[in-house]
Amino acid sequence: MSTLGRVVRAGVARRRVQTTVMVLTTLVAVTASILAVGLTVASRAPFDRAFARQHGAHLTARFDGTKVTSAQLTATARASGVSAAAGPFRTLTARPRTVSGFDDLPAGLDLPPVTVVGRAGAGGPVDRIDLVEGAWATRPGEIVVADGVLPVRKVGARLAFPDAADSPTLTVVGVARSVTGTAEAWVTPAQAEALAEAPAGTQADPSSPDPSGADGTSGSGGTSETGGAGGTRGSGGTSKTGGTSETGGTSGSGGSGGSSYEMLYRFHDADTDDEVAAGRDAVAALVPRGAMTGTLPYLTVRQEQTANAMAFVPFLAAFGVLGLSLSVLVIGIVVSGSVGAATRRIGVLKALGLTPAQIVLAYVGQALVPAAVGCAAALVLGNLLAGPVLAEAGEALGAPAGSLPLRVDLVVPAAALVLVAGAALWPALRAGRLRTADALTGGRARGTGRGRALRRLTARLPVPRAVSLGLAHPFARPARSGTMAAAVAFGAVSVTFAVGLALSLGAVSDGRRLNSAGSVVVQAGGSQGPPGADVVPAAGEADVPKADPERVAAVLRAQRGTSRFYGTVQAQVGVTGIAGETTVVAYEGDSSWGAPRTVSGRWLDGPGQAAVTGRFLKAAGVEVGDTVTLTQGGRQASVRIVGEVFFTEGKGMALLTSTSTLSALGVDARPGRYDVRTEPGTDADAYLTALNAALEPVGATALPNTSGSSSVVLAMDALIGMLTLMLVVVAGLGVLNTVVLDTRDRIRDLGVFKALGMTPRQTVAMVVVSVAWPGLLVGAAVVPVGVALHHWITPLMGDAAGLALPAATIAVYDPSWLVALALGGLVITVAGGLLPAGWAARTDTATALRTE
Numbered sequence: 001m002s003t004l005g006r007v008v009r010a011g012v013a014r015r016r017v018q019t020t021v022m023v024l025t026t027l028v029a030v031t032a033s034i035l036a037v038g039l040t041v042a043s044r045a046p047f048d049r050a051f052a053r054q055h056g057a058h059l060t061a062r063f064d065g066t067k068v069t070s071a072q073l074t075a076t077a078r079a080s081g082v083s084a085a086a087g088p089f090r091t092l093t094a095r096p097r098t099v100s101g102f103d104d105l106p107a108g109l110d111l112p113p114v115t116v117v118g119r120a121g122a123g124g125p126v127d128r129i130d131l132v133e134g135a136w137a138t139r140p141g142e143i144v145v146a147d148g149v150l151p152v153r154k155v156g157a158r159l160a161f162p163d164a165a166d167s168p169t170l171t172v173v174g175v176a177r178s179v180t181g182t183a184e185a186w187v188t189p190a191q192a193e194a195l196a197e198a199p200a201g202t203q204a205d206p207s208s209p210d211p212s213g214a215d216g217t218s219g220s221g222g223t224s225e226t227g228g229a230g231g232t233r234g235s236g237g238t239s240k241t242g243g244t245s246e247t248g249g250t251s252g253s254g255g256s257g258g259s260s261y262e263m264l265y266r267f268h269d270a271d272t273d274d275e276v277a278a279g280r281d282a283v284a285a286l287v288p289r290g291a292m293t294g295t296l297p298y299l300t301v302r303q304e305q306t307a308n309a310m311a312f313v314p315f316l317a318a319f320g321v322l323g324l325s326l327s328v329l330v331i332g333i334v335v336s337g338s339v340g341a342a343t344r345r346i347g348v349l350k351a352l353g354l355t356p357a358q359i360v361l362a363y364v365g366q367a368l369v370p371a372a373v374g375c376a377a378a379l380v381l382g383n384l385l386a387g388p389v390l391a392e393a394g395e396a397l398g399a400p401a402g403s404l405p406l407r408v409d410l411v412v413p414a415a416a417l418v419l420v421a422g423a424a425l426w427p428a429l430r431a432g433r434l435r436t437a438d439a440l441t442g443g444r445a446r447g448t449g450r451g452r453a454l455r456r457l458t459a460r461l462p463v464p465r466a467v468s469l470g471l472a473h474p475f476a477r478p479a480r481s482g483t484m485a486a487a488v489a490f491g492a493v494s495v496t497f498a499v500g501l502a503l504s505l506g507a508v509s510d511g512r513r514l515n516s517a518g519s520v521v522v523q524a525g526g527s528q529g530p531p532g533a534d535v536v537p538a539a540g541e542a543d544v545p546k547a548d549p550e551r552v553a554a555v556l557r558a559q560r561g562t563s564r565f566y567g568t569v570q571a572q573v574g575v576t577g578i579a580g581e582t583t584v585v586a587y588e589g590d591s592s593w594g595a596p597r598t599v600s601g602r603w604l605d606g607p608g609q610a611a612v613t614g615r616f617l618k619a620a621g622v623e624v625g626d627t628v629t630l631t632q633g634g635r636q637a638s639v640r641i642v643g644e645v646f647f648t649e650g651k652g653m654a655l656l657t658s659t660s661t662l663s664a665l666g667v668d669a670r671p672g673r674y675d676v677r678t679e680p681g682t683d684a685d686a687y688l689t690a691l692n693a694a695l696e697p698v699g700a701t702a703l704p705n706t707s708g709s710s711s712v713v714l715a716m717d718a719l720i721g722m723l724t725l726m727l728v729v730v731a732g733l734g735v736l737n738t739v740v741l742d743t744r745d746r747i748r749d750l751g752v753f754k755a756l757g758m759t760p761r762q763t764v765a766m767v768v769v770s771v772a773w774p775g776l777l778v779g780a781a782v783v784p785v786g787v788a789l790h791h792w793i794t795p796l797m798g799d800a801a802g803l804a805l806p807a808a809t810i811a812v813y814d815p816s817w818l819v820a821l822a823l824g825g826l827v828i829t830v831a832g833g834l835l836p837a838g839w840a841a842r843t844d845t846a847t848a849l850r851t852e
Contacts (some may be wrong), residue, residue, distance in 0.1 A: 004358050007349065008365040011338070017740060018334040019370045021733040022420075025330045026374025027381070028726035029323030030416045034382030035719075036316035037412055038404035039309050045405075047179070047305050051298065054128045055084070056179040057264035059280055060296040062091065065261050068291035073263055079282040086126035087263035090118040090192040093581065096159040096185075098152070099169055111150055111159075113572060113581050116143075117183040117262065118192025126264040127182050134174030137187050140194065143170040144186040147177045165197040180301045182264060260293075273299055294578070304651070307801040308712045312719070314796040315501055318789060319494070319723045324416065326490040326727060328423040330734040331367050333483045336427035337741035339363065346431050347439025356432035363431055367424035368417060375413035383409070385719065466762035469753075470769025477742065484738040484771070484829075485778045491731025492779040492824040496786025497793070498724035499821060502717055503812035504794050504805075507597075509713045511809065512648040514585060514656075515568060517594040518675035519684065521705045522695065524552055524567075547699040549588070549670050555694045556674065561682035566591040567671025571662055574631040575655060578620050583650055584630065586659040588671050596656075597806035600624055601643030607660040610639040613652040614804040617644060630655075630665060637664040646806045675705065728828060735771060735832025743767065743840045750840055751848025760841035767837035771829040779825020786821070787813055 012019050050056070063073060070088055077085035094116055098109040122129035122136050129136075132147045134155040143159065145152055152159065157172045168191075176186065187195065267279040276297040284292050303310070339346070346359060354362070386404050458468040474481035510516065524547040549567060556565050566589035572581040587604065595603040596611075601624040604611055610628070612620075622628060624644050630637045639657050647654075662669040678687055684704065691702040743750070750763070758766075791810055798805040813821075 003354070004362055004365070007354070007358075007362045008369060011362065011366040012369050015334075015338060015366075017733070018338065018737055021334060021730065021737050022331055022367060022370035023374040023377070024726065024733065025323070025327040025730040026371040026416060026420065027378050028723060028730060029320060029327040030375050030378035030413055031382045031385070031726075032316050032323050032723055033320035033412045033416070034378060034404065034408060035386055036313050036320050038382065038386055038408040039316065040313050041405050041408060047302050050130075050179045051302075054130060054179045055124075055126055055266065056298055057086070057127045057182065058267045058270040058276055058298050059265045059283070060180060060182055060298075061263050061265065061280070061283060061292055062294045063088070063261045063263065063287065063291050064293050068261075068287045070261075072287055072291075073261060076263060076265075076283045076286045079265075079279070079286055081267045081269065081279045081282050082265050083268045084125040084266040085263060086124050088261040089263075090189065090196060091183075091260045091262045092116050092192060092196045094161050094164055094195055096150075096152075096170075097162055099158040099160050111152070114150060114184040116185045116187055116192060116195060118189035119183075119186050120189055122176065126266050127178055127180065129186070130177045130179075132175045132177055134172075136176075137173055137191070140188060140191045141168070141170055142173045142187065142191070144174040144176050145172055146181070146184045147175050149181075149184045161195060164195045166194075168194065180296070180298050182262070270298070273297065303802050307803075310800040311712070311797045312716065313800060314793045315716075315720065316723075318497065318793050319720075319727070322490055322494055322497075323723075323727060323730075324419060326487060326730055326734075327371075327416070328419050329483060329486055329490070330730060330737075331371070331420055332423040332427065333480075333487070333734060334737055335363055335367050335424040336430075336483075337480075337737065338366070339427045339431040343434065343439050346434055347436050347441075350434075350436040350439065359434075360425070360428045360432040363428035364421055364424045367420055371417055371420040375416055379409055379413060388715065464762070464765070466758065466766040467769050470766040471773060473742075473766070473770035474774055476746075480738060480742060481774060484735055485774050487731050487734035487738075488775050488778050488825045488828050489782045489785075491728045491828045492782045492821075493786040493789065494724050494727040494731075495824045496783050496821045497789045498720050499817065500787065500790030500812055501720050501794065503817075504790070504809050505713045505716055505720075507809040507812060508805070509710050511597050511646055511806070512710060513707050514596060514647050514649050514654070515594055515673070515675045516705065516707050518565070518677045518705050520676040520678060520688065520691070520702055522552060522556070522565075522674035522676060522691075522700050522702050524549070524670075524672045524674065524700045546668075546670055546672060547695075551698045552671075552674060552695070552700050553589075555691070555698060555700075556676060559687075559691050559694060561678050561687045561690075563677045563679045564590065564593055565674050565676040566594060567659075567674045569659060569662065569669055569671050569673070571632070571665075571667045573662075573665060573667070575620065576629045576631075578616075583654040584662065585654050585656050586662045586669060587656065588659040588669075593677065594675050596645040596647045597808050599644040599646055599804045599806045601641070603643055603645070604656065604658060605642075607658050608639055609642045610655050610657040610661075611643040611645045612641055612655050613647065614644055615652045615802055616655065617641070619653070628655075630657075630661065632665040632667055635665045637661050644804065646803065646809070648803070652803065674700075676702075732828050732832040735775075735829050736835055739767060739771060739833045739836040740839075742770075743836050747843070747848050750843065751845055754843075754845040754848060763841040764834075764837040767840055768830060768833050771833040772826055775825040775827075775829025776823070777825075779828070780822040782825070783818060783821050787818075 073088040076082070092115075093113050095113045096111050098107055098111065100107050119129075122131060129144075131144075133153075134144070137144050147153065152172060153175055155172055155174065158169055159172065160167060160169045170187065170191070263283075265279065265283060267276065269275045270279065276299060280295050280297075349359060349362075350356075383404055458472045459465065461468050461471070463471075515521075553565075553567075556562050566587055568588070568591075569586050571584050571586070573584050575582040592603055592605075598611075599614060601611070617623060620628060622641060624641050627638050627640045630639065639655075639661055645656065646652075659669040659671070678684070688702050688704065695702055753766075754763070790813075794810050795805055
């Protein structure tokens with residue numbers, strides 16, 4: 001080993017505390033940075049790979065076949081910017097019914113309405129369908145279902161369409177996946193025509209264009225739940241998201257959408273929303289006005305597929321910046337202190353022949369070695385922590401779990417090491433410029449005599465002398481005290497930021513579900529199936545009637561311990577601007593106490609009103625104050641959107657209104673669920689027992705209102721806690737290192753104080769006070785910085801997930817929290833100063849006086 005290598009190794013081994021500090025500070029900074037950069041890139045990789053492999057559609061567009069011809073739709077393939085197109089394809093919505101029991105589903109179950117597409121093959125120039133199981137439908141009587149959309153995933157299952165002409169029964173021959181969810185089921189073109197035919201007694205629309213499903217037209221196609229700018233669909237064939245949560249025809253209707261067609265487009269330029277919008281406008285310009293009824297950009301699908309992973313990125317980036325800044329600061333403190341404490345050693349090394357350049361390299365190397373160890377550990381930890389998040393992104397597309405790109409694992413640690421070298425370079429240059437004679441005669445850096453005036457001033461304070469000495473001590477070395485205060489500031493900001501994030505995530509978790517404010521739920525009976533499904537009684541079986549709302553309400557009002565309650569009912573209806581059907585949740589009674597949090601506008605307070613999420617507004621292309629029309633069974637009802645609210649249940653695509661709206665549509669508006677709030681102090685078990693006894697004659701059942709925790713929120717909380725703890729530990733170690741250096745520099749003064757009668761307890765008090773009061777001031781001063789950082793990052797997390805957060809989830813700091821957080825700097829400095837204070841207290845007087 002070279003002389004320089006031995007010097008670096010000896011310096012690293014001798015300064016264990018400083019080495020530990022540099023390892024930990026680099027570990028936290030690089031871990032957070034790897035996660036932030038890696039998740040930004042890698043979370044989109046499964047979608048991007050599947051999109052490229054399947055030639056996914058940059059834009060899915062649905063058209064009204066009564067306003068445009070097949071020839072006109074085919075001509076849109078030549079629109080400006082279009083590189084490939086597929087369609088037109090006949091699209092219809094129909095409600096399947098299980099013919100026999102399978103997969104824990106009973107026979108005679110009316111499943112949610114689905115979008116069915118007539119398509120001759122799975123290939124083509126756009127949207128090549130990936131067969132997960134089975135084969136493609138090649139003749140009438142066969143159907144392929146999208147993976148993860150319906151509860152039917154078994155090849156060989158039989159589905160009836162009782163509301164279509166001749167009530168055909170189709171056999172599931174395959175399970176498939178479209179990367180942008182362009183359909184929920186596929187049949188042959190001829191079968192699509194048959195399903196779209198009007199039932200006996202009605203006449204099909206003769207103006208419908210002739211559909212084409214052959215691959216020769218434009219390759220492939222399907223339908224997607226589209227609507228407005230955002231649209232909706234079963235993204236990747238996994239879930240119905242975007243513009244509607246459930247799709248298909250009206251409940252009890254026949255094969256609907258008989259004149260609905262879909263085109264799929266790829267554009268030359270489609271990297272941004274504006275470029276996709278330009279392509280959409282070029283297509284719309286070639287068809288009659290109003291013919292295009294909905295669109296879905298692929299960027300919307302990608303955002304929803306990666307929403308959970310992308311929500312991690314803003315706060316991880318913030319922790320990465322905090323960690324890197326703290327890393328540079330602490331390493332600068334450590335190396336500078338090492339140079340100041342080893343002046344004579346530097347002189348000896350120069351006397352032995354080391355050049356100034358070698359001295360500089362030696363001290364930079366003593367910082368880079370522990371930093372490299374921290375980077376190596378961060379690579380392992382960062383990749384392990386990213387695994388579960390990336391696995392979820394891959395699962396949504398049926399792809400294997402991804403990993404962080406190699407370039408991220410190389411670039412981020414390299415950048416961190418460059419910053420470490422830069423932080424160590426300045427004090428290392430100072431060491432290199434020292435003259436050999438000055439270094440040999442300088443010995444241990446001595447105090448400069450600064451702060452004596454303040455020491456005399458604090459001596460006049462009515463406090464013990466040890467305390468007054470501690471109060472004046474930071475001014476003896478203001479630069480060192482300033483860097484220590486900066487390290488404490490980073491730690492205190494991290495704690496304030498992390499506490500705010502935890503409180504906000506708790507508020508988001510509490511508000512993600514609809515109707516979660518009550519403590520008791522009353523189920524009013526009626527046959528039950530999966531969401532959006534209805535059970536049709538088998539022959540000879542009686543249906544379970546829904547309980548009389550008046551009787552249920554009377555029982556609840558009479559039950560002792562009931563504070564407030566309201567009823568809700570769900571239905572599937574059409575909504576203008578949203579393709580397919582939308583879940584409507586209708587409220588009866590005063591629901592203001594259980595309403596979702598408002599982002600803008602207000603909650604419902606009368607008939608003809610609605611509240612929706614920001615995702616719904618984007619999908620439908622409307623704003624708060626606009627009116628949308630609901631349709632069902634030939635009836636219409638208009639509602640005005642009075643508020644934007646926050647919830648994530650059903651992908652946040654439900655429309656919330658009053659039961660009077662459903663009544664106007666001829667839909668059964670009797671509540672099937674009641675949410676109840678009990679009086680404070682009510683015994684929950686006793687209340688449920690008594691309420692169930694009273695409800696039994698009515699035909700209803702009471703249950704506790706429980707909700708599971710969000711795995712995403714739990715993962716975020718755990719990651720935030722870990723990173724915050726690491727940053728606080730690093731800040732505390734920075735304080736410890738500073739106090740150790742300062743105590744060693746002033747060890748002779750400490751010996752004098754001990755000779756004059758200072759006790760070990762007074763020594764501890766002096767050292768702790770010297771760091772405590774700056775920590776208290778800095779901690780209180782930076783609380784607003786942490787709050788501001790939280791107020792900036794939290795909305796970005798919502799934006800990354802495609803959700804607007806209500807103000808209540810951001811304004812989470814109450815006065816008691818702010819007071820507690822103001823003490824964060826005091827806790828960090830006291831914790832970091834106690835160990836060296838104990839070392840100083842245990843130092844023998846004679847030893848201290850003999851130390852140079």
